[in-house]
Amino acid sequence: MPPLSARLPDPLPWRELARPLARAEDALARLDERLRTSPIRDGWIARTHFADAVAALWLEGELVHIEDLVLHDAGMDIRAPTHELTRAHTVLRARRRIADAAPGWALSPTGLEALRRRAGESDPKHPQVEYPKLDYDGDEAKPAFEPPLAENGEFAELFASVDAAIAQADRTLASERRPPAAPAGERDPLVYDLDWDEDARLVQWRAIVDETRNMPPTLAAAIAHEAWSAIEPLQRAPGLGRLLAAAVLRDRDKTRAHLPCLAEGAKAVPRERRRARDTTTRLVAELETIAAAAEEGLKQHDRWLLARTLLIRKLDGRRSTSRLPQLIEFVISRPLVSAGMIGKALGITPRAAQNLVAELALREATGRGRYRAWGVL
Numbered sequence: 474m475p476p477l478s479a480r481l482p483d484p485l486p487w488r489e490l491a492r493p494l495a496r497a498e499d500a501l502a503r504l505d506e507r508l509r510t511s512p513i514r515d516g517w518i519a520r521t522h523f524a525d526a527v528a529a530l531w532l533e534g535e536l537v538h539i540e541d542l543v544l545h546d547a548g549m550d551i552r553a554p555t556h557e558l559t560r561a562h563t564v565l566r567a568r569r570r571i572a573d574a575a576p577g578w579a580l581s582p583t584g585l586e587a588l589r590r591r592a593g594e595s596d597p598k599h600p601q602v603e604y605p606k607l608d609y610d611g612d613e614a615k616p617a618f619e620p621p622l623a624e625n626g627e628f629a630e631l632f633a634s635v636d637a638a639i640a641q642a643d644r645t646l647a648s649e650r651r652p653p654a655a656p657a658g659e660r661d662p663l664v665y666d667l668d669w670d671e672d673a674r675l676v677q678w679r680a681i682v683d684e685t686r687n688m689p690p691t692l693a694a695a696i697a698h699e700a701w702s703a704i705e706p707l708q709r710a711p712g713l714g715r716l717l718a719a720a721v722l723r724d725r726d727k728t729r730a731h732l733p734c735l736a737e738g739a740k741a742v743p744r745e746r747r748r749a750r751d752t753t754t755r756l757v758a759e760l761e762t763i764a765a766a767a768e769e770g771l772k773q774h775d776r777w778l779l780a781r782t783l784l785i786r787k788l789d790g791r792r793s794t795s796r797l798p799q800l801i802e803f804v805i806s807r808p809l810v811s812a813g814m815i816g817k818a819l820g821i822t823p824r825a826a827q828n829l830v831a832e833l834a835l836r837e838a839t840g841r842g843r844y845r846a847w848g849v850l
Contacts, residue, residue: 493760500767508730516806526565528736529712579720674706690727695759738766
């Protein structure tokens with residue numbers, strides 16, 4: 474039996490819900506139709522993944538800079554990643570997984586099991602970064618010392634043995650510093666509440682979602698997130714509730730061209746309304762969140778489309794083999810890009826990437842002399 478706070482209002486307060494429900498339905502339909510035929514649809518989706526992940530942590534009270542998340546995702550950190558950054562990257566990977574899968578996958582038992590197990594696991598498509606790497610703006614990084622190798626390989630064998638000894642010492646020191654791991658299948662009681670029955674809570678949540686089958690999709694998504702907040706099925710899953718609410722919209726065929734950015738929309742709704750005591754007020758706030766997410770997505774789409782049009786005008790007179798068209802599409806698909814990221818995506822050196830950036834006159838976003846990043850807006 475679901476907790477009292479998770480039960481649906483009976484009857485539903487249609488008088489209070491009708492107006493925000495119509496606004497949310499219309500805004501989502503306009504955005505989805507605009508994206509369906511948009512030339513920057515893929516770039517819009519890639520950009521909003523980052524923005525929604527950062528917004529999810531913002532709602533949790535954690536500040537993550539979007540440029541740090543972009544570099545971390547590309548494996549080009551300029552500093553050791555923080556705990557908040559790794560949590561934002563977990564949200565980013567979960568969002569990508571849901572967006573790339575079939576519409577109903579995230580709400581199925583298989584999808585929920587995969588999503589709840591993703592914390593701390595690596596994604597083969599978007600691997601996590603274990604060690605910080607430097608992103609060089611200039612030429613390719615070169616080792617400070619290259620040992621002269623004799624023809625018979627005696628120096629190679631010598632340095633190989635030295636490297637093996639250093640690696641073994643590092644592993645030994647790391648094992649001494651690492652706390653003893655919990656037995657397989659058990660959770661750390663300092664991190665998890667062992668009395669928290671996640672399986673039973675997930676069953677309760679899915680039962681409520683099933684009850685919304687005959688409701689309008691936006692109202693079903695609002696109820697899904699309201700129930701998730703009341704039941705709290707998973708203890709350590711930042712942002713997953715809103716991702717699953719967005720998955721409800723895809724599953725009910727309300728959005729076919731994108732996965733809504735509900736965390737981004739929630740930033741526009743006052744916390745007092747999102748956490749109000751009255752259930753009806755919270756449901757109205759959820760509908761306002763959906764509408765705000767769609768309206769903000771539409772504004773950002775039009776801004777990025779205009780920026781792409783202005784950049785394409787700079788291609789007049791360029792040779793057909795120029796890499797500038799590829800750079801324009803890559804810049805539109807990321808909030809920020811660095812010389813290393815451009816070089817990896819276009820198959821050129823970081824120095825050549827800097828020359829292309831200068832030709833497009835992209836805006837430098839960091840204000841630094843090294844480890845710089847550029848964006849179009």
